[in-house]
Amino acid sequence: MISLNNVTKTYRDGTSALQQVTLMIETGEFVYLKGKSGSGKSTLLKVLYGQEKVNRGQVRLADHHVHKMNNRKIHKLRREIGVVFQDYQLLSYKTVFDNIAYVLEVTGYPKEKINDKVIEALEKVGLKHKIFEYPSNCSGGEQQRIAIARAIVHDPIVLFADEPTGNLDPQNAYSILKVLHKINKSGTTVIMATHDQSLVDKMPSRVIELEKGYLTKDRSINHTMMILSSRMGEQYII
The missing domain is CATH 3.40.50.300 (P-loop containing nucleotide triphosphate hydrolases)
Structure with missing residues (x-):
């Protein structure tokens, strides 16, 4: 590998x-x-x-x-691949959903499948209920889990x-x-x-x-x- x-x-x-x-x-x-x-x-x-x-x-x-x-x-x-940093690097003006969906949008992922992929990633990190919140309304631990969801939404190999x-x-x-x-x-x-x-x-x-x-x-x-x-x-x- x-x-x-x-x-x-x-x-x-x-x-x-x-x-x-x-x-x-x-x-x-x-x-x-x-x-x-x-x-x-x-x-x-x-x-x-x-x-x-x-x-x-x-x-x-x-x-x-x-x-x-x-x-x-x-x-x-x-x-x-997916990368997670110490300082989260979330976009403050985008919702949790949009922060994660953005990764799929810029890579040309089919639009009709983005919603399901974002929800799946958030479920993996236990934050489906935060989908329409903004990062500022989330704790530090939650923001890092959002960053992880963003990093894995496209099913990276590493x-x-x-x-x-x-x-x-x-x-x-x-x-x-x-x-x-x-x-x-x-x-x-x-x-x-x-x-x-x-x-x-x-x-x-x-x-x-x-x-x-x-x-x-x-x-x-x-x-x-x-x-x-x-x-x-x-x-x-x-």
Whole structure:
């Protein structure tokens, strides 16, 4: 599904964001991308969905060689993926329905099917009752779930979530995490950047960790659960 081979990314100001990163992510995985601020998490996501070009190495997502794609082809790629940001990025002058429908409208989705697709996406995140509200009338947690509905309305093969719980209190953060895992169980590959270890502990999965642009740890779900069991003083048979 996703592979990076010896990927290096250096910005024009000389900042080394990624250094010789090699990894593979299979279809249907849920992956936590961990690391401190400045470790390269956001850059790695941007490289995967084509917002940033690599200096060296190869990036592949499904059948797309992302490192070779021009702007026209990148737009085609983005129709197959979903992206969720920390700051929601909702249009304040549009209703919840229109915020989500807009994604389908700009990609030429049949007009007669848009209503059903929007309702389906909102049902997945538990917000069908907010369909005609404006973002300002929704809480932070609700706005993030709306942003998730917008990101999945076109049935992406991969959902990238860049610190989606960063602006939320622990209760709402856990609610968002459960929504993302639910989406993953429906078959969508999910890659979530986070610095919050408590979320990983609540719902363990594969963990990829970056430090100063280098991939320093890659733990399978089994390894992660073993670490968690050790912290809790319990024993798991895995």
